[in-house]
Amino acid sequence: MDESIMINVEKLNKSFGDLHVLKDINMVVKQSEVVCLIGASGSGKSTLLRCLNFLEIKDSGIVTIGGEKIEKETHDLNEVRARVGMVFQHFNLFPHKTVLENVMEAPIYVKKRQKEEVMKEAKALLKKVGLSDKENVYPSKLSGGQKQRVAIARALAMKPEIMLFDEPTSALDPELVGEVLSTMKELAEEGMTMVVVTHEMGFAKEVANWAVYLHGGKIVEVGHPKDLFTNPKEERTKNFLDSVL
Amino acid sequence: MDLFTKFIDTYPVFLKGMQLTFELTIVSIVIAIFIGLFFAFLKISNIKILEWIADLYIFIVRGTPLVVLIFIFFFGLTALNISDFLAVVLGLAFHNGAYIAEIFRGAIQSIDNGQMEAGRSLGMTKSLTMRRIILPQASRRALPPLGNQFIIALKDSSLASFIGMYELFNVATTHGSLKYDYMSYLLIVAVYYLVLVLFFSIIVHLIEKKMSSSD
Numbered sequence: 001m002d003e004s005i006m007i008n009v010e011k012l013n014k015s016f017g018d019l020h021v022l023k024d025i026n027m028v029v030k031q032s033e034v035v036c037l038i039g040a041s042g043s044g045k046s047t048l049l050r051c052l053n054f055l056e057i058k059d060s061g062i063v064t065i066g067g068e069k070i071e072k073e074t075h076d077l078n079e080v081r082a083r084v085g086m087v088f089q090h091f092n093l094f095p096h097k098t099v100l101e102n103v104m105e106a107p108i109y110v111k112k113r114q115k116e117e118v119m120k121e122a123k124a125l126l127k128k129v130g131l132s133d134k135e136n137v138y139p140s141k142l143s144g145g146q147k148q149r150v151a152i153a154r155a156l157a158m159k160p161e162i163m164l165f166d167e168p169t170s171a172l173d174p175e176l177v178g179e180v181l182s183t184m185k186e187l188a189e190e191g192m193t194m195v196v197v198t199h200e201m202g203f204a205k206e207v208a209n210w211a212v213y214l215h216g217g218k219i220v221e222v223g224h225p226k227d228l229f230t231n232p233k234e235e236r237t238k239n240f241l242d243s244v245l
Numbered sequence: 246m247d248l249f250t251k252f253i254d255t256y257p258v259f260l261k262g263m264q265l266t267f268e269l270t271i272v273s274i275v276i277a278i279f280i281g282l283f284f285a286f287l288k289i290s291n292i293k294i295l296e297w298i299a300d301l302y303i304f305i306v307r308g309t310p311l312v313v314l315i316f317i318f319f320f321g322l323t324a325l326n327i328s329d330f331l332a333v334v335l336g337l338a339f340h341n342g343a344y345i346a347e348i349f350r351g352a353i354q355s356i357d358n359g360q361m362e363a364g365r366s367l368g369m370t371k372s373l374t375m376r377r378i379i380l381p382q383a384s385r386r387a388l389p390p391l392g393n394q395f396i397i398a399l400k401d402s403s404l405a406s407f408i409g410m411y412e413l414f415n416v417a418t419t420h421g422s423l424k425y426d427y428m429s430y431l432l433i434v435a436v437y438y439l440v441l442v443l444f445f446s447i448i449v450h451l452i453e454k455k456m457s458s459s460d
């Protein structure tokens with residue numbers, strides 16, 4: 001297999017009871033690529049992301065991460081999850097821990113690393129996302145944009161191979177969207193492999209290598225963001241874009 | 246002789262009784278917290294048989310008067326050479342454990358599911374996330390109802406007088422019958438209980454304040 005393929009999904013299917021949510025999804029993401037997922041609410045975007053870090057377990061199909069075919073029978077999924085970072089729409093910071101503790105938690109308790117060393121890295125990450133002055137603050141004191149940047153730093157602290165973002169800016173006030181997107185853009189420029197569920201078309205056009213339109217659990221159209229957004233081939237893509245833009 | 250003089254005359258015995266009340270309450274609540282945690286985990290285990298066991302336990306406790314439980318534990322356990330004190334403590338713990346289980350279950354389930362997801366997405370196991378992320382938040386939420394249950398347990402410990410424990414209430418009724426003056430000593434013992442409850446309410450309040458520093 002091509003060494004630079006970070007995510008490979010083949011004929012992925014996932015149902016919740018009778019509800020068939022993902023239908024024969026195929027997808028390849030190479031090293032350092034940024035992929036945007038778009039689609040109406042309920043189309044299966046979150047479920048697809050969650051299958052990529054095994055918060056949901058697929059019913060059938062293949063998911064490979066970093067060239068390794070991951071199966072719950074053969075892999076410790078907790079370990080795999082540590083390699084795939086995830087950022088949530090509602091941040092999900094740990095409210096009983098300070099910003100710095102949020103970032104340090106997993107390296108210390110999952111990787112069992114030295115506290116001093118982890119703290120140094122955590123501080124560097126917080127500096128990177130522009131929140132050095134908030135290290136000892138509790139999440140409740142932060143704005144939405146700051147919270148999301150802490151969440152990004154927290155995920156990065158595990159040194160993931162891949163970062164997944166599930167609508168990272170849709171819970172934010174409009175004036176706070178920019179700071180989060182620019183942090184993500186920086187990350188992309190550093191070569192992070194990213195899958196991003198977003199309807200921020202500007203970000204997608206500027207940063208994403210390609211975009212995927214998901215409808216009813218199927219991939220309907222794939223293309224370069226500029227083409228897909230301005231010149232969709234499929235009628236369904238066009239209708240969707242008309243409804244969100 | 247006025248009430249105050251009676252209070253002064255009897256306070257050494259009452260303090261002794263208070264100590265026993267205090268010990269009965271503290272020891273039984275500590276055990277009840279472990280029982281409660283255990284059954285709370287059964288209830289959220291998503292394993293039907295374990296949930297049924299927890300439901301049955303809670304049903305039994307809810308459906309029996311505490312005084313009956315205390316007598317059953319007392320006669321049952323002292324027959325096995327277990328001390329009076331421990332027998333009563335276990336009866337109280339068995340009773341309070343059910344209410345505390347419900348308190349913990351409610352507190353754990355009130356924590357947003359996103360917390361578990363965030364922990365898991367960082368590679369933490371379910372049990373590590375439970376321990377490091379969910380339980381600290383849940384115990385903070387459980388604290389006010391736990392404090393409340395503690396106060397209920399403190400007052401319920403007076404039922405231990407029925408099997409001869411010389412705790413506060415028993416001290417009061419014993420004095421009452423000796424002196425043919427129930428009312429005075431009942432009023433005095435009521436004050437002891439009120440002061441104890443006030444004391445614990447303040448402690449619980451202080452802990453709550455300390456724990457909520459992050460909000």
Ligand SMILES: Nc1ncnc2c1ncn2[C@@H]1O[C@H](COP(=O)(O)OP(=O)(O)O)[C@@H](O)[C@H]1O
Pocket residue numbers: 016019021039040041042043044045046047048
């Ligand atoms: N844990 C679950 N149990 C049952 N149904 C679910 C679950 N998660 C998602 N679904 C359903 O799957 C469908 C796709 O959901 P989702 O992936 O969240 O869509 P999107 O993120 O595109 O809005 C929806 O109909 C949703 O109700």
Ligand SMILES: [Mg+2]
Pocket residue numbers: 045046047166
């Ligand atoms: Mg979603």
